[in-house]
Amino acid sequence: MNTKKAFPFKLVDNPFPLVIVDSTLTIQECSVETLAFFEIDDSAQPMHLKELIGESYKIFLESTENKKKQIETISIFSKTEKQRWIRTACYPDITNSHFHIYFDDVSDEISQYELSMRAKRIAKIGSWKVDLVKNTLIWSDITREIHEVPNDFVPDLKMAINFYKEGKHRDKINNAVSACMEMAKPFDLELIIVTAKGREKWVRAIGEAEVIQGEVCGFQGVFQDIDKIKREQLRYEILNNRMRAAIEGANIGIWDWDIEKNDLIWDENMFTIFGIDESQFKAAYEAWESVVHPDDKENAVEEVQMALDGIKEFDTEFRAIKGCGSIAYILGRAIVFRDEEGNPLRMVGINQDVTKARIKDIRARRLLEVMEKQNVKLTNFAHVVSHNIRSSSSNISMLSGMLLDNTSNDRTLEFIEMINKSAEKLEETISDLNEIVKIQTTDSLDLYQIEVRSVLESVIESINALVVESKAEIRIDIDRSLRVWGIKPYLTSIFLNLLTNSIKYRSPDRKLLVNIGVEHSDNQTVIAFNDNGIGIDLKKNGQHLFGMYKTFHSNKDAKGIGLYIANNQMEALDGRIEVKSSVGQGSTFYLHFKK
Known part of the structure; x- marks a missing residue:
């Protein structure tokens, strides 16, 4: 029974x-x-x-x-x-x-090693015999082969012992032979010999005494070449020791939660991982929940509940607040044991501290984000440099052409004065670009009050040739007392892009008129640039208006950069651009600045 x-x-x-x-x-x-x-x-x-x-x-x-x-x-x-x-x-x-x-x-892992061991134990086994009465030592052919000596080599006992590697190996065989001669004590040793050719070799020496009438008259045994087997064994032991060290050093803790009794058992590694004194530990589910980081608690508790409900296995990562107050990243995995009806009875799992790996990952991500931001800033700066300097250099080039084509001495002085002013504005542009470089290397912008009208007048003066050549009329209906929060190089660049766009996309059927005015609300100052140019089809191009390299007309000088730069700089100033436009009638750009 x-x-x-x-x-x-x-x-x-x-x-x-x-x-x-x-x-x-x-x-x-x-x-x-x-x-x-x-x-x-x-x-x-x-x-x-x-x-x-x-x-x-x-x-x-x-x-x-x-x-x-x-x-x-x-x-x-x-x-x-x-x-x-x-x-x-x-x-x-x-x-x-x-x-x-x-x-x-782990049978598959060890089988090859064991097969090798069994096969080699029956190979390369020699014999030997010592006759203490005749004082002779006899070696078999295989024993001579193991020692790498000629077939006619005749050894004696002292010579045989001297083949063993000097130090502990020779000392062990000496002690074993002495004990066998004096007390008939058998021996079975694995030692290193140095062959006649100077090679170190692991051998197994087995011996037992031959006793006649109570006296040891000799001893004999076998001698085996185990060099390859022994070296494999030592290598295996090293690997096995490494494996043990890896298991113990992986910092993995095991826990067991009795759901019905709400008893939570931790092994000693768990207390180390969470930095909790074992004597202060309350062996209940709430003890684990109390160390989970507040920001991760809801998800971690939900993961436990889904495992209990049989929706998915518990396999998650969460942060924990250790006893010392530091944060640890924990990888948790567990299985749920159930009764025959499927009700959860207990949960057994592991926790592993993966903090070092996660910190490295977070640092790498942050570094990547910084690099991406710097690349964007560098790209934007390159576009600003290209666009703004091109506008100034084009203005000087146009004035130079006017000067060469001029036949009137009266206008010669006028053109020279305009060229001098354009050169001065080019120097200002370069100076502004240097300031932009400094701005790009900081994470935050320090805004300050800027007089709008003086910036506008300076920009118009820097493109005086374009204004003269296009016969444009630019009206500024802004009081000199008006100021907005910003950065002068950015404001200059925004105004420059809007004005050069108005000139570039003027209508061939009428004189270009640009009106620049201001509107006020409770929390915003809005500067409006209105022109009577060819206009933009917003239904077709509105979504791409501020995209890089987006052009909406066939003008040969269009690069698709100006509005992209202006929009980025307005966003950097915590402002925005709004556009209204009708094809054939003109456009109005509204610059919204916070008060």
Whole structure:
């Protein structure tokens, strides 16, 4: 009759094999995946760890006594007598009364190494015999081959011992041979020899005494070349040690939440991750919730609830406020164990501190944002330089042409004076560009009050040739007392772009008239530039009006830069541009400045 006790509940939908044992290694709970992993029927649930891994269970007695985590790789045989290699990890819970043991099949990883080991154990095995009565030493051919000596080489005991590498290897064989001669004590050692050709080689020396009438009269044994096997073994040990260090150094904490009892168990790594004193920890769900960052709490709690509702697995990242007040980025993953009716009973998972990786990512993103902003500023500055200097240089070039074509001495002085003024305005433009460079290197703009009319008059003077050549009439209906908040180089550039656009897109059927006026509201000053030019089809082009390289007429001098620059500079001044236009009648640009 089967007298095994029934488990409190069955752990279902578990993605990994897991058992929970007490200090005697008696199984308290066992996941369904564990039963499948060890080829056990559901009706025959194991009661002790020995039933799963045989005599290997003894290695975990140390863990239960010391209450420390333990990671081991063990060998078992399946029901079909197939050897399996199992990596096990044992973790005590916070009460130190129960232990979580996880299993992982690593047979494929180790099989190649084990096959190599078994094959090489039957190869390159020589023999030797010492006769203490005759004081002779006999080596087999394979033993000579291992030592890399000729077939006719005749050794003695001292010479044989001197083949062992000087230091601990030679000392060990000396001690073993002495103990075998004096006390008939057998030996089995893995040591390094230095062959006759000067090569270091790992060998296995096995010996036992030959005793006659209570006296040791000699000893004999086998000698095996294990160099390749040993070096592979040492390499494997190094890799295994690295793996252990990686597991322990990954800063991963394990937690177990009993939903019905609201008991939350943390391992010691969890307290380290969250910077909480174990003695101050309230073992309940609310204790975890209390350390989640306020900005992330709603989402984290929602993720837990969705996992309990079976909508999705708990797999999220959140920030936590550690005991010292610092912020940590935590990666959380968990599975929910349910009863037969699907009700959630407990939740088991891990938390990993990924703060360093997230900080690096945040810094990289911030640096990228800064670089992108600087690139935009650099591009805008290049356009400003190109557009504004071209306007001034074109004006000087036009005046020079007028001067060369002029035949009247009276106008010669007028043109020379206009050229001098244009040159002065070009110097001012370059000076303004230098100020723009300084502005571009700062994150914020310091606005100040600017007299609007003087800036307008200066801009008109800088394009005097264009005004004369186009026969444009520019009327300024703005009082000298009017001031707006801004930056002079930006205001100059905006006015320059609007005026040169009016001249560039004037109507061939009538004289160009530009009226510049002002309107006031409670919180804004609006400067209006109205012209009677060819106008813009806003239904067709309104959405692209301020785009870079967008042109709306066939004018050969159109570059599609002026309005793009003006709009960017108005936005930088916390203002905006509004446009009204009719094809064939003209356009009005409204510059809105905050008071």
